Amino acid sequence: MPTVFTHAVVPLALAVAVGRTRVSPRLAIVGAVLAVLPDADVAGFRFGIEYAHEWGHRGATHSIVFAAICAAVLSAIWKDARSLVAFAFLTLSMASHGLLDTLTNGGLGAALLWPFDNTRIFAPETPILVSPIGRNFVSERGLDTLVSELWWIWLPCAVIALVGWGVRRAARSWN
Structure with a gap:
């Protein structure tokens, strides 16, 4: 899995790209929280839920359907x-978590298609180093993971944010 702060980068970049008139700063922050939330499934380990179980790590909470359900609930209760x-x-913010996890080189893949299919999926290419967990994060491997994320996630997100911002700015100057 990418690091927790890297998961939050995707919705923040999208929010900048589309602008605050479409995605308010509050909505952007909630999107960043949703992007991190799927990894709360690791709490299941303490209750005996196995990694490969559909509710285990990278299971149902990493799926596109689960992301849509959470977004629908928020839409129903938050004006x-x-x-x-x-x-x-x-x-998209929450679904980006599972999608990013499919790009990592470790774990079991993500159950993106749950509840229709519990198969754990990896992308055809897995260029992102899987993040070490806990104390192991502060290590050479942790640094290598951050460099991998900067190259494969942060840089493309920065480009998306800047292009969106630039297009909006140009459109305003043409009007």
Whole structure:
């Protein structure tokens, strides 16, 4: 899995790309929280839930359907999330977690298609180093993971944010 802060980068970059008139700063922060939330499934280890179980790590909570359900619940109870754009943004924010996990070189893959299929999926290419957990993070491997994430996630997200910002700025100057 990528590091917790890297998961949050994707929705923040998307929010910058589309602008605060479509995705408010509050919505962007909630999107960043949702992007991190799927890894709460590691709590299942303490309750005897095996990694490979559908509710184990990288299981159901990493799926696109689970992301859409969470976004729908938020849209139902939070006024700021009651638009198609907000729903789509929140769904994409949370779904980005599982999608990023499929790009890592470790673990079992992510159950992106749950509840229709519990198969753990990896992307055809897995360029992102899987993050070491706990005390092992502060190590040479942890540093290598951060460099991998900077190259494969942070840099593309920065480009997406800057291009979106630039397009919006250019469109304003043409009007």
